[in-house]
Amino acid sequence: MxxxxxxxxxxxxxxxxxxxxxxxxxxxxxxxxLPNFPAEIRAPQGTLPGVSSFQVHFADHDILTAGDAPDVxxxxxxxxxxxxxxxxxxxxxxxxxxxxFTARNLTKAGYSDNPLDGExxxxxxxxxxxxxxxxxxxxxxxxxxxKDASRAKNMFALGLLSWMYGRPTETTTTFLAKRxxxxxxxxxxxxxxxxxxxxxxxxxxxxxxxxxxxxxVMPPGTYRNITGNLALAYGLVAGGVQSGLxxxxxxxxxxxxxxxxxxxxxxxxxxxxxxxxxxxxAGVGAAIGAxxxxxxxxxxxxxPGVALKSEAIxxxxxxxxxxxxxxxxxxxxxxxxxxxxxxxxxxxxxxxRNGEAPVPIVAPQSPGDCFAAAVEATRIAVTYRTPxxxxxxxxxxxxxxxxxxxxxxxxPAIDPDFATEKNHGSGDDAEFWPYLRDDATLAxxxxxxxxxxxxHRIGGLEKGDGHGNISYDPANHDFMVRTRQAKVDRIADxxxxxxxxxxxxxxxxxxxxxxxxxxxxxxxVRRVRKAGYHVAQAHLRHLNPFPANLGEVLKGYDxxxxxxxxxxQLSLLLRAKYLVDAVGYNHVRGLPLKATELAHAIGxxxxxxxxxxxxxxxxxxxxxxxxx
Amino acid sequence: xxxxxxxxxxxxxxxxxxxxxxxTDEKQTGKDFTxxxxxxxxxxxxxxxxxxAVQSFLPDLGLRRENIVxxxxxxxxxxxxxxLDTYGxxxxxGRAPSIATGIATAREDLSVWVVTGDGDALxxxxxxxxxxxxxxxxxxxxxxxxxxxxxxxxxxSPTSETGKVTKSTPMGSVDHPFNPVSxxxxxEASFVARTIDSDRKHLTEVLAxxxxxxxxxxxxxxxxxxxxxxxxxxxxxxPDTKPDAIIPLVHGEPITFSAGTKGLVRDQSSGGVSIVAxxxxxxxxxxVHDAHHPDPSQAFAISRLTEMGYLNQTPIGIFRQVERxxxxxxxxxxxxxxxxxxxxxxxxxxxxxALIGGGDTWTIL
Ligand code: SF4
Numbered sequence: 006m007x008x009x010x011x012x013x014x015x016x017x018x019x020x021x022x023x024x025x026x027x028x029x030x031x032x033x034x035x036x037x038x039l040p041n042f043p044a045e046i047r048a049p050q051g052t053l054p055g056v057s058s059f060q061v062h063f064a065d066h067d068i069l070t071a072g073d074a075p076d077v078x079x080x081x082x083x084x085x086x087x088x089x090x091x092x093x094x095x096x097x098x099x100x101x102x103x104x105x106f107t108a109r110n111l112t113k114a115g116y117s118d119n120p121l122d123g124e125x126x127x128x129x130x131x132x133x134x135x136x137x138x139x140x141x142x143x144x145x146x147x148x149x150x151x152k153d154a155s156r157a158k159n160m161f162a163l164g165l166l167s168w169m170y171g172r173p174t175e176t177t178t179t180f181l182a183k184r185x186x187x188x189x190x191x192x193x194x195x196x197x198x199x200x201x202x203x204x205x206x207x208x209x210x211x212x213x214x215x216x217x218x219x220x221x222v223m224p225p226g227t228y229r230n231i232t233g234n235l236a237l238a239y240g241l242v243a244g245g246v247q248s249g250l251x252x253x254x255x256x257x258x259x260x261x262x263x264x265x266x267x268x269x270x271x272x273x274x275x276x277x278x279x280x281x282x283x284x285x286x287a288g289v290g291a292a293i294g295a296x297x298x299x300x301x302x303x304x305x306x307x308x309p310g311v312a313l314k315s316e317a318i319x320x321x322x323x324x325x326x327x328x329x330x331x332x333x334x335x336x337x338x339x340x341x342x343x344x345x346x347x348x349x350x351x352x353x354x355x356x357x358r359n360g361e362a363p364v365p366i367v368a369p370q371s372p373g374d375c376f377a378a379a380v381e382a383t384r385i386a387v388t389y390r391t392p393x394x395x396x397x398x399x400x401x402x403x404x405x406x407x408x409x410x411x412x413x414x415x416x417p418a419i420d421p422d423f424a425t426e427k428n429h430g431s432g433d434d435a436e437f438w439p440y441l442r443d444d445a446t447l448a449x450x451x452x453x454x455x456x457x458x459x460x461h462r463i464g465g466l467e468k469g470d471g472h473g474n475i476s477y478d479p480a481n482h483d484f485m486v487r488t489r490q491a492k493v494d495r496i497a498d499x500x501x502x503x504x505x506x507x508x509x510x511x512x513x514x515x516x517x518x519x520x521x522x523x524x525x526x527x528x529x530v531r532r533v534r535k536a537g538y539h540v541a542q543a544h545l546r547h548l549n550p551f552p553a554n555l556g557e558v559l560k561g562y563d564x565x566x567x568x569x570x571x572x573x574q575l576s577l578l579l580r581a582k583y584l585v586d587a588v589g590y591n592h593v594r595g596l597p598l599k600a601t602e603l604a605h606a607i608g609x610x611x612x613x614x615x616x617x618x619x620x621x622x623x624x625x626x627x628x629x630x631x632x633x
Numbered sequence: 634x635x636x637x638x639x640x641x642x643x644x645x646x647x648x649x650x651x652x653x654x655x656x657t658d659e660k661q662t663g664k665d666f667t668x669x670x671x672x673x674x675x676x677x678x679x680x681x682x683x684x685x686a687v688q689s690f691l692p693d694l695g696l697r698r699e700n701i702v703x704x705x706x707x708x709x710x711x712x713x714x715x716x717l718d719t720y721g722x723x724x725x726x727g728r729a730p731s732i733a734t735g736i737a738t739a740r741e742d743l744s745v746w747v748v749t750g751d752g753d754a755l756x757x758x759x760x761x762x763x764x765x766x767x768x769x770x771x772x773x774x775x776x777x778x779x780x781x782x783x784x785x786x787x788x789x790s791p792t793s794e795t796g797k798v799t800k801s802t803p804m805g806s807v808d809h810p811f812n813p814v815s816x817x818x819x820x821e822a823s824f825v826a827r828t829i830d831s832d833r834k835h836l837t838e839v840l841a842x843x844x845x846x847x848x849x850x851x852x853x854x855x856x857x858x859x860x861x862x863x864x865x866x867x868x869x870x871x872p873d874t875k876p877d878a879i880i881p882l883v884h885g886e887p888i889t890f891s892a893g894t895k896g897l898v899r900d901q902s903s904g905g906v907s908i909v910a911x912x913x914x915x916x917x918x919x920x921v922h923d924a925h926h927p928d929p930s931q932a933f934a935i936s937r938l939t940e941m942g943y944l945n946q947t948p949i950g951i952f953r954q955v956e957r958x959x960x961x962x963x964x965x966x967x968x969x970x971x972x973x974x975x976x977x978x979x980x981x982x983x984x985x986x987a988l989i990g991g992g993d994t995w996t997i998l
Contacts, residue, residue, distance in 0.1 A: 031993055071979070077953060169678065176993055229994040239989050246985045249978065251968075253739055255731075272988070273971035275981065278738060283764035287731035290724075294704070294735025297722060297744065320725050377991070410990045413982045454720040454736070454743050455655075457699045462668070462714050464723025465707075474670065475715065 007072035011089045012081030017159040024163055028172035029063045030230035030407055033220030037062040039071030040403045044343045051113040056088040065219040069524040073599045074627040079162050083114035094628045095128040104137035132211055138159050143201035144194040157198035164202020168442055169212055170435035226409040233372035233401035238268035240379025242275050245301050248387050248419035251276035253295035254303045255288040260343040261399045262333040265305040281359040296326040299453035305331040308350045319358040321392040324463045325449045326394040329382045333402045336595045345595025346399035348520050349571035354394040355549055361486045363493040366548040368396040370523035373408030375401055385417050385496055390448045400597050401521045408430025424450035427458055437461055440473035447492035493550060500547050502554040507541035512616040515562035516607055519575055521546040522568050522598055529603030532624040538611050557583045563614045566607060567589055568598055601627045650771055650847045653741040654696050661692035668718040679830035679856035680710055686836045694844060696744055703746045704733045705751035709710040709784050710777035718770040727758020730765040733772050738961040751792040752782050755811050760869035763820035768960035769848040771927045776853045777812060811943040814936040814952055818852045818929045824850035826951040831870055842951055848959045868945045882950030905934040924954045
């Protein structure tokens with residue numbers, strides 16, 4: 006079941022969606038969410054650009070995406086109806102708050118006639134309800150102004166939907182009681198509106214069916230619902246605990262990464278320091294300084310910020326200091342689409358620095374996976390003394406899913422292995438050489454200030470091999486450039502091989518993705534398999550270096566499809582490195598890929614590879630759910 | 634430690650800049666702070682004198698060598714850390730204050746120094762400089778001002794005088810320069826001083842006061858670049874012109890110069906200060922220097938006496954030194970307040986488990 010709440014950005018749709026999600030999680034359904042909101046904090050009221058929405062897909066089985074086409078649209082005004090109607094399938098349910106369907110608001114939304122009056126909505130099951138009017142009536146006793154009273158309409162809508170889908174209500178009433186504890190009349194009004202919405206559902210014939218979606222069957226464990234940014238922040242705290250290093254976040258606020266700063270600033274009890282710098286460059290600069298001083302330096306940003314930080318990231322490459330750079334990707338170039346998702350920073354992460362400056366790249370595949378990916382980025386940064394780019398994106402950052410909380414024993418131990426002794430020569434001639442490397446990892450020793458006898462200077466100028474003094478020697482530079490690359494390549498020894506999901510073993514087509522496309526790709530692949538065809542799927546967590554077996558895996562298939570929310574950046578890397586004819590499937594709409602469209606693209610390639618005609622049947626329809 | 638009028642700041646109870654840095658009883662000499670790297674500035678460069686002064690001053694601090702960190706940006710002076718046998722980082726252009734902020738905030742037990750120049754600190758790194766000053770991070774910034782770009786071979790800098798003919802301004806620069814002291818005072822700096830590369834005694838006294846100050850100390854050092862801007866500071870170095878060119882600032886003393894014949898008085902019309910013949914005014918009208926005044930207005934007014942063209946006249950000394958909570962102390966205090974002292978690794982793991990397993994959870998068996 007896919008529900009989308011849509012209204013004006015001041016209507017509290019994100020909160021409504023979030024509460025419905027929490028109720029659904031508590032009920033035990035699997036779920037995936039997709040918040041979608043304007044970049045403007047208060048876009049003009051009642052207009053199309055001001056529409057904010059929150060989509061939640063939930064089911065009694067394991068699901069992978071927020072869904073392509075909503076089954077239910079809750080539209081709080083004409084603009085919300087107009088902006089979202091195109092995404093609905095025929096027969097979908099629309100619940101409209103009629104209160105705002107005034108001539109003025111209709112004009113603002115670009116309607117010349119009231120769509121509720123004509124035949125334009127005949128293909129849908131429309132429920133016009135005066136949500137605002139009923140809310141105002143329900144909260145009358147609390148003596149609020151009409152404006153304040155009507156603001157509780159989102160809770161009325163939530164109550165109604167909660168009744169329709171049999172969601173438990175305690176989490177929401179508890180939440181409201183806590184959230185508005187300081188303003189008792191607002192608290193009581195919201196709770197009253199929520200209950201009134203529920204009762205309205207129960208007593209009205211219009212909503213005679215109470216839908217039932219049973220809890221999903223999921224692997225045993227403790228679960229919670231979590232967004233990507235929260236999971237990522239927790240992962241950084243965990244990285245600090247596992248390495249025994251205090252976390253130092255140097256950062257500058259930027260959408261959609263700021264929540265990582267907000268979250269980490271709450272965890273000082275773990276020794277976390279958050280530094281809100283004067284700009285992106287100072288954020289990463291301070292993080293590098295903290296790493297030099299023996300902390301776990303982290304900087305968080307989005308694409309434009311990575312561009313500003315690139316010189317400093319190069320300094321961390323040259324000085325070989327641990328540093329985690331979090332890039333929550335958004336639509337670009339330039340300011341682009343701050344609140345929308347994209348995967349177009351992969352090549353920036355890979356190559357966006359002067360000189361040969363290799364940087365390992367790790368990408369989470371789902372909101373909950375941001376936790377493990379952040380721990381992995383920390384492991385690589387600390388073990389190999391290198392900056393690591395952690396590529397999340399706007400969809401992962403704000404989207405949520407049920408997450409099985411890992412036990413602490415499952416997390417890797419990370420050893421900072423600080424240098425404490427001189428490492429070259431002996432007796433009175435013994436010296437500390439900051440660029441003598443570990444044979445296995447090629448990592449250099451990390452000697453922090455305060456360690457007697459290991460005083461040394463590092464910097465951005467080329468280092469002489471071993472001793473680390475400035476060197477302009479041509480052969481030394483060639484050697485050091487190759488060594489820095491070899492160190493990053495060496496990381497492949499410590500990462501698991503890429504796993505291929507190819508149940509029949511007969512697939513000729515491999516679909517290979519990275520990052521947040523995991524859900525849509527998995528859902529698209531399922532559809533193709535349900536329709537009776539063979540297709541293999543693999544997903545990359547490590548983009549630099551690639552897992553050691555990737556070349557072999559690619560060779561095993563006739564065709565490789567690479568879906569990405571960019572114009573083919575992973576495709577380019579695969580083609581360059583493995584000379585494989587990767588076929589791109591690329592969209593940059595600021596939204597996740599759609600499983601149904603992807604299924605058709607996969608089907609087409611399977612048809613070509615196997616020389617057969619493909620008919621996905623119902624599995625090619627957006628209305629068909631992804632049930633396995 | 635020196636007891637000159639410059640370092641005897643008369644602020645009892647003030648925490649010293651190096652208070653939390655471990656000290657040593659071992660006798661140190663300048664040689665202990667000299668690295669094995671060959672110094673590569675041009676012959677006659679003012680940087681040599683500053684390096685020597687710093688190397689011979691550092692033993693006075695009595696700190697453990699491994700607890701001293703020098704961070705620099707890019708430019709001639711930024712080679713400085715390579716020549717000192719302490720911890721050090723030669724970083725990227727303009728960013729040294731941000732890197733030093735990370736180091737100083739992470740570690741209370743380090744004495745942190747930034748070495749920068751007029752291009753590094755005031756042009757490409759201007760933003761970091763002003764924000765470090767406003768935050769008052771515990772570190773000392775040595776700003777070598779030679780009023781020219783040396784490393785890139787002779788373009789005008791943000792402190793070069795208007796009209797300066799350089800490689801990039803064959804018809805004369807049309808840029809108006811910064812006055813670094815005025816800038817620092819405007820940026821809420823808690824310690825601002827100016828000194829001269831060739832005056833070892835004054836330079837050393839100012840370094841001592843700067844190191845003793847808890848917070849960001851900005852020390853502007855007039856530094857001669859004999860290759861690209863030779864003679865920029867001749868007026869304040871030549872024994873004949875010097876008495877008339879240098880206005881010495883000593884806390885608590887009336888500000889006079891030119892062998893006592895000239896002094897400063899408040900200028901009622903502009904709110905600034907003006908120079909008068911001491912013979913023309915009663916002694917009590919002469920301005921007494923108060924570096925510790927909470928209001929920086931007077932220090933600012935004095936800073937405006939610096940000639941912005943060819944330097945014929947400038948105040949030298951400590952313009953301002955006031956006590957203000959440092960960013961790093963305050964940030965560490967918040968972390969300390971939030972942590973429990975006896976938290977071991979096992980406790981941390983348990984708390985981590987509680988954190989990630991918090992919120993609304995449900996269990997599937
Ligand atoms: S160019 Fe000027 S500042 Fe640079 S080293 Fe030579 S003399 Fe010194």
